[in-house]
Amino acid sequence: MNTKLSELAVEDSGDFKLEEFLPFQLAATTSRVSRMFAKRFAEELGLSIPEWRVLAVVGRFGTASPSMVSEWAAMDKVKVSRAAATLVARGLLKQTQDPSDGRARLLRLTRKGTGVHHAAVPLARELEENLASGLSRGDWGTLQRVLLRMSAHVESITGGVDGDEPEE
Amino acid sequence: MNTKLSELAVEDSGDFKLEEFLPFQLAATTSRVSRMFAKRFAEELGLSIPEWRVLAVVGRFGTASPSMVSEWAAMDKVKVSRAAATLVARGLLKQTQDPSDGRARLLRLTRKGTGVHHAAVPLARELEENLASGLSRGDWGTLQRVLLRMSAHVESITGGVDGDEPEE
DNA sequence: CGCGACTGGTCCCTGTTGAAACTAACGATT
DNA sequence: AATCGTTAGTTTCAACAGGGACCAGTCGCG
Numbered sequence: 001m002n003t004k005l006s007e008l009a010v011e012d013s014g015d016f017k018l019e020e021f022l023p024f025q026l027a028a029t030t031s032r033v034s035r036m037f038a039k040r041f042a043e044e045l046g047l048s049i050p051e052w053r054v055l056a057v058v059g060r061f062g063t064a065s066p067s068m069v070s071e072w073a074a075m076d077k078v079k080v081s082r083a084a085a086t087l088v089a090r091g092l093l094k095q096t097q098d099p100s101d102g103r104a105r106l107l108r109l110t111r112k113g114t115g116v117h118h119a120a121v122p123l124a125r126e127l128e129e130n131l132a133s134g135l136s137r138g139d140w141g142t143l144q145r146v147l148l149r150m151s152a153h154v155e156s157i158t159g160g161v162d163g164d165e166p167e168e
Numbered sequence: 169m170n171t172k173l174s175e176l177a178v179e180d181s182g183d184f185k186l187e188e189f190l191p192f193q194l195a196a197t198t199s200r201v202s203r204m205f206a207k208r209f210a211e212e213l214g215l216s217i218p219e220w221r222v223l224a225v226v227g228r229f230g231t232a233s234p235s236m237v238s239e240w241a242a243m244d245k246v247k248v249s250r251a252a253a254t255l256v257a258r259g260l261l262k263q264t265q266d267p268s269d270g271r272a273r274l275l276r277l278t279r280k281g282t283g284v285h286h287a288a289v290p291l292a293r294e295l296e297e298n299l300a301s302g303l304s305r306g307d308w309g310t311l312q313r314v315l316l317r318m319s320a321h322v323e324s325i326t327g328g329v330d331g332d333e334p335e336e
Numbered sequence: 337c338g339c340g341a342c343t344g345g346t347c348c349c350t351g352t353t354g355a356a357a358c359t360a361a362c363g364a365t366t
Numbered sequence: 367a368a369t370c371g372t373t374a375g376t377t378t379c380a381a382c383a384g385g386g387a388c389c390a391g392t393c394g395c396g
Contacts, residue, residue, distance in 0.1 A: 013289040018224045018241055022296055022308075023201055025315045028242045030198040032322045033191055039326075056186045067344060073186055074196045078384060081346060103344045103391045121181040128190055134321030135314060140190075142310045143318075146303060147193045150311075153302030154200045158207075216352095235374065246354060249376055271361045271374040 037127055045120055046090075050075060050083040052120060058093065058107045059117040065104050092116055205295055213288055214258075218243060218251040220288060226261065226275045227285040233272050260284055 018024050034049065041047045047055065053073040058064045064072075066080045073080070084107055087093040092113035098104035109117060132140050186192050202217065209215045215223065221241040226232045232240075234248045241248070252275055255261040260281035266272035277285060300308050 013286045014228060014230075016224055016228060016289045016292070018221060018228070020312075021224075021292065022299065022312055022315075023205055023292075024221070024242075025312065025319070026198050027202055029315045029319045029322075030194050031242075032319055032326075034195055036322055036326050037191055053186060053192070056184055056189075060182060060184060060186070062182075065344080074192075074199075076384065077345065078347090082382090085346090098344095101344080101392075105345075118181045121184045124184070124189065124191075130325060131190065131318065131322070134317060139310060139314050139317075142307060143314050144188075144190055144193065146307045146311050147190075147197045149302060149307075150299065151193070151197045151200055154197075154204055154299070157298060158200075158204050233374080244354065245375065246377090247352095250352090253376090266374095269362075269374080273375070 033131065040123065040127060041120070044123060045116055047116070047120065048083070050079050051087055052124075054080060054083045054087060054107070055092065055109075055113065055117050055120060056124075058109055059114070059121075063106050063108050065098065065106060067104070069107065087113070201299065208291065208295060209288070212291060213284055215284070215288065216251070218247050219255055220292075222248060222251045222255060222275070223260065223277075223281065223285050223288060224292075226277055227282075227289070231274050231276050233266065233274060235272070237275065255281070 038049050041049065041052050045052075053075060054069050057069045057072045060072075061068065066077060066084060069075065069084070070077050070080045075083075084093060084095065088095050091110055094108050094110050094113075096106050096108070098106050135143070206217050209217065209220050213220075221243060222237050225237045225240045228240075229236065234245065234252060237243065237252070238245050238248045243251075252261060252263065256263050259278055262276050262278050262281075264274050264276070266274050303311070
């Protein structure tokens with residue numbers, strides 16, 4: 001049971017419990033939650049998570065460029081591009097040229113897209129409600145607050161640009 | 169501004185703010201944290217996250233079967249199998265037959281593997297400490313508690329087997 | 337106005353992922 | 367001891383993700 005002083009840091013390696021390791025818990029919990037959300041969105045609306053995110057941002061702003069979506073949905077531009085392409089192919093989004101900048105595109109909901117968006121938001125709220133129902137009001141608020149703080153903290157440590165919530 | 173009563177649930181779709189949506193925050197935060205961890209483990213020890221998890225479980229128990237690893241590390245068996253294979257190839261793990269069950273294998277750290285494990289645990293603790301330093305003690309505890317509870321809650325909703333923390 | 341530096345977006349290439357199929361072995365039941 | 371259903375682990379295959387190269391197109395500066 002006793003270890004020499006000089007070996008303290010090394011000898012307790014065996015005590016390491018992955019399941020009490022917070023980054024692991026975070027990943028495991030997120031994985032379960034994401035899976036549940038992905039399943040419901042796919043089943044009920046035929047949307048992947050990236051597609052739903054794009055839809056949510058475009059729906060919120062009415063019109064949005066892929067780079068806006070990238071910013072607000074914390075998705076890299078490749079993901080946005082792909083998700084937007086499938087949504088356009090399915091007739092939920094219309095993509096046009098931005099008249100004021102030849103490089104940029106504008107994304108806008110079609111009537112069909114608006115319909116899906118109107119169905120997606122309540123579903124999202126319902127699922128979030130589901131999640132919240134297992135927690136006290138206070139815990140929920142703390143969780144929200146802590147996640148934001150942790151995100152910012154990590155970003156500051158790693159130096160801003162980290163990849164999934166990238167640039168601009 | 170006013171909407172008919174019957175449209176309340178529908179008409180507020182435009183108000184939906186993705187960045188306040190908890191499942192989204194959870195995913196975004198986890199993504200940043202994972203990225204940071206993956207980077208450090210890769211740079212300093214040449215380990216991917218799945219490999220580190222396998223190492224952690226085997227290191228903790230001394231000897232572990234892939235299915236034990238799957239259970240404790242919340243990884244599906246394919247991931248375990250692959251991670252274990254690379255660790256064996258790199259000489260960090262030894263895989264042998266379980267004498268008491270011809271189907272099962274036993275994973276054990278080699279001397280080299282023990283060395284890496286002894287380096288990995290402090291690195292993990294350091295990174296976790298980094299993360300914790302942005303939060304109050306109380307928030308940290310709440311986060312830990314809430315994640316566990318939420319995990320269990322989701323699992324109970326989706327009915328146990330959900331895929332990444334699968335079987336047995 | 338023409339040239340270089342930069343930005344928005346897409347495409348290509350490679351590595352990773354998980355679902356499902358497969359192999360081998362166990363154990364219960366006949 | 368032959369068979370059926372089940373479990374441990376690996377392999378295969380198709381989808382997916384992200385980094386980087388790659389076009390436009392824009393902006394600034396001489």
